[in-house]
Amino acid sequence: MRSETFLKISVGAFVAAFFAYLFGPLIIMSLTAFNSSQFPRVTPWECFSVEWFDVLINDAKLMNGLRNSLVIGFGVILIAVPMGMAGALMLTQVGHRVRPWYYTIVISPILVPGVVLGISTLIFWDRMGRMFNAGYDSIFYDGIFLTILGQATFISAYAMLVFIARLQRFDPAQEEAALDLGATHVQTFRKILLPFMKPAIGSAAVLAFLASFENYNTTVFTILSSETLTTVLASKVRYGINPSISALAVIIVSLTLVGAVVYEILKRREQRAEREFELVARGKLERRRKQVPLFLDPSMIVALLVFIAGTGTVYFAGTIGLEECKAAVLSEKRAKTERAIKERQAKEMFRQAAPTTPDPYAPAAGAAPKVEAKGTEGYKSIFDPGNLQGQVEGELPPEQQKEIEAKGTEGYKSIFDPGNLKGQVGTEEKKP
Amino acid sequence: MTTWLANFYQRNGTALSIFLLLSVLFWVFILIILPQLFMMDFSFRHNLTPAEIGGAKDVYTLENYKYMLYGSAQAAGDYNTVDLTVFARTLIAAIFVTLFDLAICYPIAFYLAHSAYGGAARLMVLSLIVPFWVNEILRAFAFRIMFGASGVINDFLIWVGILDQPYDFIRNDIALYAGLGYAFILLMIFPIYNTVESLDRNQIEAARDLGSPWWRIHWRVVIPYAKPGITSGCTMVFMLTAGALAAPQILGGPSSLWFTQIIYQWFNTGNNWPQGSAYAIILLATCIAFVLIMMKVFKVKLGEIAR
DSSP, X not given: OHHHHHHHHHHHHHHHHHHHHHHHHHHHHHHHTTBOSSSOOSSSOOOBOOHHHHHHHTOHHHHHHHHHHHHHHHHHHHHHHHHHHHHXXXXXXXXXXXXXXXXXXXXXXXXXXXXXXXXXXXXXXXXXXXXXXXXXXXXXXXXXXXXXXXXXXXXXXXXHHHHHHHHTTOOHHXXXXXXXXXXXXXXXXXXXXXXXXXXXXXXXXXXXXXXXXXXXXXXXXXXXXXXXXXHHHHHHHHTOOOTHHHHHHHHHHHHHHHHHHHHHHHHHHHHHHHHHHHHHHTTSSSSOOOOOOGGGOHHHHHHHHHHHHHHHHHHXXXXXXXXXXXXHHHHHHHHHHHHHHHHHHHHHHXXXXXXXXXXXXXXXXXXXXXXXXXXXXXXXXXXXXXXXXXXXXXXXOHHHHHHHHHOOXXXXXXXXXXXXXXXXXXXXXXXX | OHHXXXXXXXXXXXXXXXXXXXXXHIIIIIIIIHHHHHHHHHHTBOOOOGGGTTSTTOOBOSHHHHHHHHOOTTSSSSSOHHHHHHHHHHHHHHHHXXXXXXXXXHHXXXXXXXXXXHHHHHHHHHHHHHHHTSOHHHHHHHHHHHHXXXXXXXXXXXXXXXXXXXXXXXXXXXXXXXXXXHHTHHHHHHHHHHHHHTSOHHHHHHHHHTTOOHHHHIIIIIHHHTHHHHHHHHHHHHHHHHTOOHHHHHHOOTTOOOHHHHHHHHHTTSOOHHHHHHHHHXXXXXXXXXXXXXXXXXXXXXXXXXX
C-alpha cells in the first residue's frame, strides 16, 4: 500500500514539474514586461510599469511587420483552405493505385523542413522571374507574394488533414440522393457538401492563420526585403533585447488565453445543445431552449468582466506613482555606482597597476570586425562563414554584461547596446 | 487515365472539376514538386553573376557537394571539419532532444489518457495547447531571459548557494537544448496520447491481475501498443529539431552552430545560393532517410506519421 502512495506522489510531482516547465518560461517572460528595468528580468525588481507597452506600440518596424503578417495570414487562408479542401476531395476520387503516391506527395510538405521549403520557393520563383525577364519590382521578387506561396505549400497540407478527418464522417448517400432528385453537381456541392464541411472550413482557416502568423523558418527565406512580425522579432531578439518584446509576448499570451476560454465556452454550449437535443428526442423535454447569443452567455460576460478589470488594474498600477518609483531607483543606483567607483579608486591607488576589470567598451570593439568583413566579400571564402558568427550573435560574456547593467546611468546604456550596429549591418544583410 | 477523367468530369460537373483539378495541379506541381526540382538543379551549378547565367560557364558541377566534404581547395586539412562537425552535432543533438521529449512526454500522455478524468483532463489538454500557439521566437526569447547571466535560474542558484557566480547556460548550449525540447513537446504528446487513449483498460487490468509490476505493464503492454504514436512523435520532433532555425539563432552559444544556420548564412551573408541549395538538399536527404528508416524499423506507414 505504501509503495502505491509513493507512486502517486511521484506521479503528481512529475506532472507538476512538467507543467512548471511548460508555463514557467512564459510566466517569467510575462512578468519582465512589467518591470521598468531596461533589461528584461524579474530580479532585481525595480518598478511595476506598463511603459514597455507604449514602447511596443510606437515601434514602427514591429507594427509594419505586424501589418505584413496579417496580410500574409489572410492570403494564406484564401489559398490554403480551398486548396486543402480540393486536395482532400481529390483523395476520395483518385484511383486506388495512384492514391498512395498522391497522398505521399501532398503530405510531404509537413515533413520537409521549413527551411528547405523556403529555399525551394525562393529559387523557383527567382528562376521563373529570370525566365520571363521580370524586373526586381515584379511579383516574382515580391516578398509577401513569395511568403504566401511558400507557407501555403505546407499549410494546405494541414488544412487537408482537417478536411480528411471531417470527410470520413460524410455519408456519400446524401450526395447521391440529391443527384437522383435532380440537383446539378454544383448545387449538390453547394447545398450538401459545403454545409457539411462548414465547421472544418472554420477550423482549417483558424489553423492556417495561426500557422502562418507564427512561421519563421520558411518566411525568413521567402520574405526578401520585406518583414513580418516574426522576422522583425527575430532580428530584435538576436541583436539586443529589451522588455518591449516581453510586452508583445504578454499580449500574445493573453490573446491565446482568451481564445482558449472562448473555445471552452463554445464547446460547453455545444455539449449543452447536444444534451438537450437528446432529451427532446427521448421525449423528456418538450422542445429545446433557445440559446442566448454568445456575447450574452453568462460565462462569456464573466470572462469579459474579469479581462477588463484585470487589464484596468494592471494599467493603473503600472502608471500611478511610476515616476517617483523610477526616480528613487535611479538615485539608489547612482549611489551604488558612486560607491563602487570610490571603492575601485581606492583599490587602484592601492595597486597602481593596470586595471584587470573588463573594459565596458569591449562589446563595441568586438562587433566591429563584422562590419568590416561585410565590405570585403572577396576575403570571405578564406574563412568559413561560421567564424564570423560568434562575434556578433553571441551574448556578451557575463562579466561584461553585468558591467553594463550595473551602470546606473540609463543614457549611456544604449551606446554599448550591440543592437545599435544593426542599422549599419542589417541593411546589407537582405537580398534584393 | 481518359476514362478516369471522363468519370471524374461526370461525377463533379464542369465548375467543380476545373476547380479541383486546377487547385491540385497547382499545389502538387507549382508549389511542391517543381520548386524541389529547381532547387536540386540549382545545387549542381556554379555561383554565377546574373550576366553569366546561360553563358559558357553555366554548366553542371559537383563542386557544392564536394565543398561540404572537403572544404574549399585553399583550406588546409583533408575534410571540411567545420561543416561536418556542425552537421553531426546537429543530428546527435536532435536525437538527444527527441529522447528527452519522449522521456518527459510519455508519462504525461499516459497520465492524460488513463488517469485524468473529465474537466481536469480537458483543462490539461487545453493548457498543453496554449504555449504552443505562442510564437516560436517568443518562446526562445523566454528561455533566453530565464537562462541569461542575470536570469532567474542563475539568481536562484546563487541565492540557494549552489553557485557563487553566474553559470553561462547560453554559451554551454543548455538553454538551446531546453528551448528546443520545449518547442516541440506538443508534437510528441498528442500522437502518443491518441494511441494510448484507445488502449483497452482491461488489458492493463489483466496484466496487473496476473502480477505484473507497473514498469513491466508499460514495457510489455502499453509501449508496444503505442508504438505508432511514439514513432510518429519521435519522427516529427526529430525533423523539426534538426530543421529548427529560430531557437539556435537566439539561444545558440557563440561557438556553436546549427546546420540550418550554415544554410542561412550561405543565402544571406555568404551570398552563394547554389552552395546553400546543396546544403539544403543534404538536409532534405537526411530527413527523408530518417523517415524511411523509422518507417522500416518500426513498421509504420507514412500516413500514421504525418497526422
